[in-house]
Amino acid sequence: MVESIDESKNVELTDDNLEDDSKGQLIKKAGQLRDRRNELNQMASERASKRDELNAKTREKVDEAQEHREKRDELNEQVQEHKEQRNELNAKANELFDKVDDMKEDLELNEGKSADELKEEIEDLEFKQQTEVLSTDAERELIEKIETKREKLQDRKAKLDDTGDLEEIKQEAQEVRAEASEHHQKVTELADEAQEHHNQMIEAYREADDIRDEADEWHDKFVEAQEAADRHHEDFVRVQKRLREMDKEEEEERKDQRQAKKEQAQEEAEEIYQRFKEGETLDTEDLMKLQRAGKL
Incomplete structure (x- = not known):
């Protein structure tokens, strides 16, 4: 908090001071x-220096905030670029995975049991055939089941042999998805960094506002001191003017006194001169007065 001016130390000057105070009093007042x-x-x-110092710090904080703003905007642009690439790659991966699904449907690979399941079932049936005592009809029925499953297994294997392109497309889809994930990770990292710069920008602007408020307070106190100084200067000038007037008045008074003395001396000399003309004897002082008056 900036301290206010101690009003008790200010010097007051009234019109009565100018009119009524003696020259000595006014000289003392002028000094004060x-x-x-x-x-x-x-x-x-x-106070002006302190204000200027704070204003400089305010500009520094504003510049700092602006740097964070520019860095944030730059990072946000990168975020947008990676988002676009991520979305494009995800769309491409989705197309490839859809293509894989379509190929599976065309090959009917999504239907029926897998090759491994069929193999396991055939092995179970063969083990049963080898280990159990069956009737002729039951064994014939079991052999037919085994043959049917072997045919299904061969058909499944044949279809799997035709899925070379499918596996390549699936591999490509996975690679594209992985690349999209890398861009998504980049989006997250850059967005976090952009947010950090945004937070630092907000903090720098807040600090700038606080410093600016303090600078404004110092400016107000500067104005207060300057106005008080200007008032004292104006009063000082008024006193100086009055002192010059008093000096002029005194000089005029001395001039009038000298003129009065001169006129008085002339009158006295004229009187002595008249006495001299009438034959009166003059003393030394009378002769000096005549001489000073130019009568001798």
Whole structure:
């Protein structure tokens, strides 16, 4: 908090002071006004320096905030670029996986049992044939089941042999999806970094506002001190003007006194001269007066 001016130290000047105070009192008042003016000017200068220092810090914080803003915007642009690439790759991967599904449906690979399941079932049936005592009809029925499953297994194997392109497409789809995931990871990392710069930008602007508020307070106090200094200066000038007037009045008074003395001396010399013309004897002082008056 900036301290206010101590009003008790200010010097007051009234019109009555100018009119009624003696020359000595006014000279003392002028000295007081001058000293207080200089003190206030120094105070104003110090407050202006503090204000300027804070304004410089405000600009630094604003510049810092702007740097964070630019970095944030730059990172957000990169985020957008990676998002676009991620979305494009995901769309491509989806197309490839859809193509894989379509191929599986065409080959009917999604229907029926897998080759491994068929193999396991055939092995179970063969084990039963070898280990159990069966009737002729039951064994014939079991052999037919085994043959049927072997035919299905051969058909499944044949279809799997035709899936070379499918596996390649599936591999490509997985690779594209993996690349999309890399871009998604990049999106997350860059977005977090952009958010950090955004937070730092907000903090820098907040600090700039706080410093600016303090600078404004110092400016108000600078104005207060400067206005008080200016008032003291104006009063100092008023006193100086009055002192010059008093000097002029005194000079006029001395001039009038000299003129009055001169006129008085002339009158006295004229009187002595008349006495001299009438034959009166003059003493040395009378002769000196005649001489000073130019009568001799």
